[in-house]
Amino acid sequence: MTPLPNPYDVPALLKEIEANGMKLSEGGGQVRQQCLAAAQALCYALETPMESIIRTHWAEQAHHAALCTENDLHLFDKWEEAGSGIKASSELSELTGSDPSLLARILKHLAAMGTIYETGPDQYCPTPVSKALSMQVHRDGFPTSFDLAGPPVRKLHEYLAMTGYQNPQNTSIGPYQYGHQTPDDFWTMISKRPEMSVAVDNSLAGRKSHRLTWMDHGFYPVEDNLAGGVSGEEEAVLLVDVGGGTGTNLQEFHGKYPGLHGQLILQDKPEVIKQATGLDQSIRTMAHDFFTEQPVKGARAYYMSSVLHDWTDEQCAEILANLKFAMTPMYSKLLIHEFVIPDTGAHWISTALDIMMMAVFSSRERREQDWRKILEGVGFRIIKIWTAEPGAESLIEAELATEIPEHTTHTLTEADGASEAPDGIAQSGTEELVERRDVIAVESGMASIINADPSSHAPAIEASEPESESSPKTILLSGRPRLVVS
Ligand SMILES: C[S@@+](CC[C@H](N)C(=O)[O-])C[C@H]1O[C@@H](n2cnc3c(N)ncnc32)[C@H](O)[C@@H]1O
16 A cells, blocks of 8 residues: 655655755745745644644634734724834724724734734734735735625535535626625626725735736746737737736836837726726727627737636636637737646645635636636637746736648658757747748648748748658648648
């Protein structure tokens, strides 16, 4: 019998923490993540089962109550405004106008849970967590996570029992409606309270603010893969942010890549677009329902961040089909910024969000095979999934799939202007080619590449001919089949 793995080996975990701890200063995010995972495993190892049960049943619930009270009292933001630093509990109760004996109890639990730091009897100082919670983007997480998501999450187990433990798939009579006792879905509910859509948008921006995003250098090659291939036309559109909220992501993109050619267009529901103020004037805003035909045709990229996880597979297929018909084959890209849950070792941020999505939207966070099924089903092909660190969203780069009939394959050789790759596959060496507006024309078994972008380099391969009538033909560009000549 295979022995059970022992994830709670204290000496081994201590060694791992020590080894990673030594490399923390130069090791970057990944070393920190490994160190943190080992430290968390160490806590689980040292905690008794009873402590663990009490932590989840009492401490975390009481922590939520203390945090929500702190937020209602504006405790942490008033503390920051009053110069931060060490303060007595009585001073903090004066700042917030609360009963000193009540606040003393709230502060004690916040300190016991690590949110603030106790410096003496009834005396505290802020921590990076309390300082972060003093910011509006994180304060907006309270109505979103507790008022909107709280009731369906708390009642999820009842809903699942009632529906025979089936994966929720119905967005109009799902756990959300059961938890809130309402016929409305999440989006209908917040459309009746527009201030809530700003809070949702802010809290999302806050959630992502301390993690790498695909726009950061070293994650996705924005200049090479996206901007490098944009058409030179004056009206060219570089990026359409579909369901882009109030524009935080496009604003960040513009800030990080200010000089790029091509329009940036923000799309969302009309009531959300109305709230999208203060954006750089180069960002165009447009009300658009993504369940209807995409009006911006032939953009370089259509981008969706944290959008598809709000919808079921069928609804995602509908949203993507509406985008597909606006896209130019071999030019337009689809960029999806979402979690791709790995088969093992999923980060708790993504698994927690998966349960939240189940409760709020009857939807899910997805694994790679789930993404492939949806995208391929609609006629997309995943080019690459870019992932920078665990616990952060990946960027799925996709394009329209070109059909490759099975009966025709031909590998380009040096004679075709291709260079021999180490694995024996002939590669065209024209990495840029597929990223530019190149059009491939096929005529009587001959493929020729017509350069539609005058600014791009001349293609390395002008034409290729079949070796014989019977030999199957595939043209490989950048080492992967792109076009088949029959
Ligand atoms: C979870 S938020 C993501 C916002 C933004 N992309 C981000 O990453 O911060 C989902 C967005 O989808 C928008 N949305 C929902 N239904 C929509 C629809 N039918 N058409 C267009 N946008 C919609 C919401 O208003 C919201 O801004």
